[in-house]
Amino acid sequence: MILEPDRVLMRHVVMATLAAAAIGAAITTVLHRWDVQPHWMNLIAPPALATSCLGLLVYLARQPHQLQRVIRWGLISGIFCIVLPSWVFTIEAFCSPTVTLVGTLPPITSALFLLTMLMLIALRPQNLLRWSMVSWVAIAAPVLGYLITHPSELISARGLDLLISLGPAMAVQIMLIFSYGKLQRMVSCLYAERFHYYDQIIERQTIRQDAIEQVFHQIHNGPLQSLTLLMREIQQAVIPTTQLMQRLGEVNTEIRAIGHNLSDRACFDWAFNQPASPSAPLEPAMADHWLRLGEGSLIDLDRPLHYLLYEVYSLTLKRSLPHFKTIRVRVRNFSPCEPEQLTLELKRDICLWLEESLCNVGKHAQEATRILVIGECQGDRYHLKVQDNGPGMTSSKIRQGTQQAQRLADRLQGEFRRMNLPEAGYCCELAWPLERSPSLSSDPVRSRP
Template identity: 55%
Template sequence: MFNVLDSQNSLKRRVALAILTLTTIGATIASILHRLQPAPHLIDLFASVFLAIASLSLLVYLYFNPASLRLVVRIALFVTVFFLVLPSWLFTFQAFSSPHFSLAGSLPPITSALFLLTMIMLIFLRPQRLLYTAIAAWVAIAAPILIYLILHPVEMLTARGMDLLISLGPAMGVQIVLIFFYNRLQNIIDRLYAERLQYYSQIIERQSIRQQAIEQAFTQIHNGPLQTLAVLLREVQKEQTIPNSELLQRLTELNTEIRSVGQNLRTDEDPAQPLATSFSLEPTISESVLRLGEGTCVNLTSPLHQLFHEVYVLTLKRNLPYFQTIQIKVRNFAPIDNFPFTLELKRDLCLWLEEALCNVGKHAEGVTRIVVTGEQLNSCYILKVEDNGIGLKTAEENLKDQQGTQLGYALAEKLGGRFQRSPLPKGGVRCELCWSIKR
């Protein structure tokens, strides 16, 4: 939309520059011709010279100040109307006061200028002002001349008199009617354009909501059932056999987690309806509620450091294998002041923290200590998860959890910060998200 408006303003500016250039040239030529006349009228000499100076000044000003188009157009229209109204009233008054003075024989050719003025207003004025401005200009310029011709039928019946009568009367009336219909047509076009723009905006908004819902659903499945499934697969690979009763219990828990995620994504609020009939491509996830992978919902309207604490406590309660070996737990989340956190941003940060903690529970073999902190340092906030497990031995292990890595880099880009996941010198992994809070 803004590109269209910029293109229109650029085109109007070029048209205005062309009109001012031609007006300057024409007024200059008219000044020379009037000076060559044996007995020029004072108004002809004064008007043509002043019009040439004014047009040249506006031309130079608009050329060096492209943003001043509206101001230049207003001044130009005022000057043009003035130089049409002035001779119209002056020559008519002189004709009324002097019986030997012929208005039809001495009046400058203002009718063509009046038609040109109307076309210029049609280009540059807004439809709401165009009709009233055109009527006002017509009345101010044509009224004294038409009144004089009606009161002096002898001059009216001359060739120039009939030309003035028709040009300033019926012809201008028809032009005003056309302007009225142009106004109505422009209003209809603007309304249709606004409706179409709103329609496309709604489509884009729906697509954005759908994409966000899909991403949130995938994150919930990744942080919930897929974590449980990954642990179960690892234990099966290690132990080769698992008692049927334990396997059945684990699969039942996995089934419950999957169904709880699906239940959370239902668009129909009636839980009695079957899940299959209520599933939609546009799942409605409450903006102010975040469902963690273990099934608990947290309120995103709470302060962010409190949300971090809730995510930390609830995630470490999950039945992940290496959470059981942790003996030392250090956690501290400093409050964050004066930072414009949206609900979406809070959701992403909580999901990132949950993902980082789950990675410790799944991959940090031999872990006995976990340190989870959020602290302000040099106008930056650093959210960090550290463990003392076996660490990342190979590049393959470093990229083992692509979903968490992608989420970290995407969130760092959104915050204008940095994401880092690296091994510690004495074993273990540091997962860190840092961003500036100085805004």
């Protein structure tokens, strides 16, 4: 299992702490064994602590994902091995007039402070104060109660040290722990707010990139197509000035239409993407539900895909591209693909792919007399292809449009193919599964075969 970097660091700290505690408890056990008359509690608590720390260390090494469980049981073992001696020695001092607490109590104050510091490092802020209060009360209550009822031991050097350590000093430490927990929660809130704003920045950048790519396709499928055809006709023959001015006026109209589309989209984005508060999520703009084709028409992307494909087909073939004029046979069929699980972005990309494929026929398929545009379900896949009987592809170079089409196929978890037909003509095909896994690319990639 792969752990996050902060959990890996915490795991290393906990393992080092368990190892140090096990070694210290083992040394304490050996020292008490050398005593002439060791107390029975000193022969139980240190070995128990060493055994529990060693067992937890081995368990954490084998089960790294059980870090919180190891921390919880390690703190319980530490608290138990400090609380039990505190109560045992205090009860013995109460019951026996010859036994003094200041003379027999082990040095538990240093262990208590060490335990609270480990809590500060290992516990979550919401659990830190509760565990610290429980540990303080369980360890300090019997000792302070005994010292208050035995003033002769209270005024001794050890008694005053225990009183100050377990009383005011521990209270100050609890207050610091409370302040630390509040500070940790504030820092967590700041981090969450920072990541929220970062996500908003990424989302807005994605929206801007999406708009840039849409403008690119509108320019490429609209005025750029018209300019390319106009330049080709000028090179082949002399065009009268009147006709030239008319064609340039059409290009001017197409460019202005793109400008109006950008203005409309900006208004939509301002109206619908303004969050009501810094924590409010961004809403998708209404302009994202529409696609403007290269010839200027708008189509509603909320409609089923086969209706959109038919609209793109009908509107694109009405454009005045030179090789559309020679086509006599037009075959088209767009079968419904249900259930549809395509997002608006993917619908937009597929429609742009179909528009560009049809425009390529109108620009390059010289003397083509037949065009076949089919969208149909074949088994569990949907196949969309554009085929003509023109001269075919003369260059094998993979251009940017083909690369973008391939990226679209990857986003659809399908494939893109282009080929020259055996007899004559050219075919490009996009196919994808009807039921795809949810892990789709979130980057809006526009297709231009």
